[in-house]
Amino acid sequence: MHVLVCEDDELIASGIKAGLTAQGMTVEHVASAAAARAMLRAAEFDVMVLDLGLPDEDGLKLLAQLRQKGLELPVLILTARDSVTDRVDGLQAGADDYLLKPFDLRELFARLQTLLRRVAGRSVNLxxxxxxxxxxxxxxxxxxxxxxxxxxxxxxxxxxxxxxxxxxxxxxxxxxxxxxxxxxxxxxxxxxxxxxxxxxxxxxxxxxxxxxxxxxxxxxxxxxxx
Amino acid sequence: MHVLVCEDDELIASGIKAGLTAQGMTVEHVASAAAARAMLRAAEFDVMVLDLGLPDEDGLKLLAQLRQKGLELPVLILTARDSVTDRVDGLQAGADDYLLKPFDLRELFARLQTLLRRVAGRSVNLxxxxxxxxxxxxxxxxxxxxxxxxxxxxxxxxxxxxxxxxxxxxxxxxxxxxxxxxxxxxxxxxxxxxxxxxxxxxxxxxxxxxxxxxxxxxxxxxxxxx
DNA sequence: AAACCGGGTTAATGATCGGTTAATCGCCTG
DNA sequence: CAGGCGATTAACCGATCATTAACCCGGTTT
Known part of the structure; x- marks a missing residue:
C-alpha cells in the first residue's frame, strides 16, 4: 500500500510515517501542497493523508482542485479544529474521511484500511x-x-x-x-x-x-x- | 450516551459494558437479534454495537432489515473473521464502522465517540x-x-x-x-x-x-x- | 373491515446501439 | 504487374436498454 502523507508538522509526519511503515505500508511524505502535486504526478498512490493546515496553500483548496481534475484517490483529511463547518467543508471538497488532531495512530491506520477496502479494486491492476x-x-x-x-x-x-x-x-x-x-x-x-x-x-x-x-x-x- | 450492545458472548459483553460504563456511557446489553429488535422498539439509542455472530439470526441480516425500515442509528459491527468480504458486506449492509475481534476497548470507545460526533455534526457524510x-x-x-x-x-x-x-x-x-x-x-x-x-x-x-x-x-x- | 393510495414488481413493446457481415479499395510484396 | 492481405465503409441483424402500462401488496384512512 502506497500512502502519500501531506503534513507540514515534522513531528506528526514522522510519527505517522513510523506507525504506518510498521504496519507494512509504504509512506511518502511531503510538507506542502506544491510538493503533493508533484508527488501525485510522479507516482501512483493508494491513499492520501492530507493535513488541512499547510504553509503554502489551503489543504481544502488543493483537494478540491485535485478532485476537479478527476483524481479518484481516496483522501483522509486531518483537521486540528473540531468545527462542524470545517468537517463539512472537507467532505464537500472531496475527502473520503476525516480525523481530528490529536489522533490515535491505530485509528488512523484502521481508517486507512477501511478506505482502502471501500475502494478495493480501484486502480490496483492498472x-x-x-x-x-x-x-x-x-x-x-x-x-x-x-x-x-x-x-x-x-x-x-x-x-x-x-x-x-x-x-x-x-x-x-x-x-x-x-x-x-x-x-x-x-x-x-x-x-x-x-x-x-x-x-x-x-x-x-x-x-x-x-x-x-x-x-x-x-x-x-x-x-x-x- | 445510550449504547445498545448486541453480543452473545457474555464475557465480551460484560467487558464492553464495564469499559463503556466507566467512560460515562449508558449501556444496554442484549444477546440475540430478537432481543435487539425489541430493545430498539422500547427505547431510544445513540449508537449500536452489533456482533455478527448471533445465535438466532445473522447480524448482517438484522442490520439490513433495520436499515430497510429506515433506522438511522449509527451501527458499529464486530466481526470475528478477518475476511474482506465480511467487512465489505457489513458496510454495504449499512454499518457505519467495524472492528475486528479481538479488539482494544479503548479503540472501541474511540470509534464510538467518532461515530457519535459524526452524527452530531450531521451531514458529515454528505x-x-x-x-x-x-x-x-x-x-x-x-x-x-x-x-x-x-x-x-x-x-x-x-x-x-x-x-x-x-x-x-x-x-x-x-x-x-x-x-x-x-x-x-x-x-x-x-x-x-x-x-x-x-x-x-x-x-x-x-x-x-x-x-x-x-x-x-x-x-x-x-x-x-x- | 373496506376502500384507497403509493411504491414495487412484472411484463410487453419500442428504440437504440454494437456486432457482424460483406463488398470494395488501396497498398505492399513477390 | 498481379496477387494477396489488410483497411475501410456501409448495411443488416440481434442484443440490450428504455419506456410504458398493468398488477400486486402493504399500509393507511375512513
Missing amino acids: IEHGVLSYDPSSRVTLLGGQPVDLSRREQALLQALLHNRGRVLSSEQLKDSVYGFSDELESNALNVHIHHLRRKLGNGIVETVRGLGYRLGPAGNEDSGS | IEHGVLSYDPSSRVTLLGGQPVDLSRREQALLQALLHNRGRVLSSEQLKDSVYGFSDELESNALNVHIHHLRRKLGNGIVETVRGLGYRLGPAGNEDSGS
Whole structure:
C-alpha cells in the first residue's frame, strides 16, 4: 500500500510515517501542497493523508482542485479544529474521511484500511502503456488522462494486446481472447474492431505486422498532438 | 450516551459494558437479534454495537432489515473473521464502522465517540456529485439545492452509485446493494428504478454503459463554478 | 373491515446501439 | 504487374436498454 502523507508538522509526519511503515505500508511524505502535486504526478498512490493546515496553500483548496481534475484517490483529511463547518467543508471538497488532531495512530491506520477496502479494486491492476492506461477492474481506459469510450469487444481486444505488449498476436489468438475458444467467426470482424480501436486511440497504438497479426506499438511516444 | 450492545458472548459483553460504563456511557446489553429488535422498539439509542455472530439470526441480516425500515442509528459491527468480504458486506449492509475481534476497548470507545460526533455534526457524510448532494444519515437528496423525493429503492440505487462514482456497476452489483445479497430478482425492476431515478434527477446523472451496467456521469457541475 | 393510495414488481413493446457481415479499395510484396 | 492481405465503409441483424402500462401488496384512512 502506497500512502502519500501531506503534513507540514515534522513531528506528526514522522510519527505517522513510523506507525504506518510498521504496519507494512509504504509512506511518502511531503510538507506542502506544491510538493503533493508533484508527488501525485510522479507516482501512483493508494491513499492520501492530507493535513488541512499547510504553509503554502489551503489543504481544502488543493483537494478540491485535485478532485476537479478527476483524481479518484481516496483522501483522509486531518483537521486540528473540531468545527462542524470545517468537517463539512472537507467532505464537500472531496475527502473520503476525516480525523481530528490529536489522533490515535491505530485509528488512523484502521481508517486507512477501511478506505482502502471501500475502494478495493480501484486502480490496483492498472496497466499503463505510454499515454494509454487501462484499469481492468473499473474498465476505464484513459488516453493521455482523458477517458475513452470503448465498447465491449474493443476493450477485450485492447486488454489482450496490453497483456502481451511487445508480442505479436495472431488473428487466431486475438479471436480466442475476444470471443473465447469455442466461438466460431467467419468474417473480418476483428479487423473492423481493430479499425475502431485505432479510430478512438489514434494511429500508432496498434501496429500491423503483415502476415502475422497485430501488436502494441512501443510505449511512450505516439499521438503527437491530436 | 445510550449504547445498545448486541453480543452473545457474555464475557465480551460484560467487558464492553464495564469499559463503556466507566467512560460515562449508558449501556444496554442484549444477546440475540430478537432481543435487539425489541430493545430498539422500547427505547431510544445513540449508537449500536452489533456482533455478527448471533445465535438466532445473522447480524448482517438484522442490520439490513433495520436499515430497510429506515433506522438511522449509527451501527458499529464486530466481526470475528478477518475476511474482506465480511467487512465489505457489513458496510454495504449499512454499518457505519467495524472492528475486528479481538479488539482494544479503548479503540472501541474511540470509534464510538467518532461515530457519535459524526452524527452530531450531521451531514458529515454528505456526498456531493455535481449539482447532486446526498446525506446518508438523513437520507436527504438535493438536486441543485432543491430536495428530491426518492423512494426507498431509488435511494438505495443512488447511494450505491454515489459510493462507487466513476466506476461501472453491473446489474448484479446493483442488485446486491438494493436488495441484499440473498434476494432473488427475476425481472427488469432495476431498469425501471433507474428510469425513475432519471425522471427525478434528470438525464445526464446516471449513465448507461452498454453490456456492462451503469455509473454516475462525470461530476460535471455546469452550475456556477464556485 | 373496506376502500384507497403509493411504491414495487412484472411484463410487453419500442428504440437504440454494437456486432457482424460483406463488398470494395488501396497498398505492399513477390 | 498481379496477387494477396489488410483497411475501410456501409448495411443488416440481434442484443440490450428504455419506456410504458398493468398488477400486486402493504399500509393507511375512513
